Amino acid sequence: MEFKETELPGVGKKFSVITSKGDKIAVVVHLSGKKELFYFEADDYDEPVCDIEMNDEEAKQLGSILMGTYFQPVQEEAKQLLLKNLIIEWVKVDENSPLKDKSIKEAEVRRKSGATIISIIRGENTITNPLPDEVIREGDVLIVVGNKEQIRKFMQEFNVSSK
Numbered sequence: 001m002e003f004k005e006t007e008l009p010g011v012g013k014k015f016s017v018i019t020s021k022g023d024k025i026a027v028v029v030h031l032s033g034k035k036e037l038f039y040f041e042a043d044d045y046d047e048p049v050c051d052i053e054m055n056d057e058e059a060k061q062l063g064s065i066l067m068g069t070y071f072q073p074v075q076e077e078a079k080q081l082l083l084k085n086l087i088i089e090w091v092k093v094d095e096n097s098p099l100k101d102k103s104i105k106e107a108e109v110r111r112k113s114g115a116t117i118i119s120i121i122r123g124e125n126t127i128t129n130p131l132p133d134e135v136i137r138e139g140d141v142l143i144v145v146g147n148k149e150q151i152r153k154f155m156q157e158f159n160v161s162s163k
Contacts, residue, residue, distance in 0.1 A: 105132035113154035115146035
């Protein structure tokens with residue numbers, strides 16, 4: 001999967017995902033709050049096959065379905081227990097964060113919080129499964145995974161907030 005976030009000056013932001021099968025989905029969130037969803041087939045990223053305009057309520061409903069909060073298919077008990085205790089949080093590193101300009105190893109993220117940084121979104125690039133020597137920069141969006149307590153410790157220890 002490839003993820004990209006793009007500023008659209010005067011319009012809002014565009015979020016693009018290229019799936020493992022090569023299809024592209026783009027979401028444009030307008031400054032007005034309007035949301036547009038575009039679907040592109042793998043062989044043509046220039047012309048969307050379809051586009052859907054949604055209001056805020058419709059977008060939230062679709063998001064809750066995709067996140068699995070609206071409906072969970074039947075799963076094995078062990079998977080349900082794991083997912084129940086697993087939290088994935090997106091956090092932005094600002095100028096005051098003690099993470100800024102330190103490697104994951106230097107910051108001792110796992111030792112101090114128990115949480116794990118599974119991806120770093122840096123501008124238009126996504127670093128998946130970053131190495132311990134990866135240096136965290138101001139403006140990075142970290143995707144952090146852990147249980148509720150580990151995420152709480154991470155947020156507190158490293159002075160970050162949800163994106």
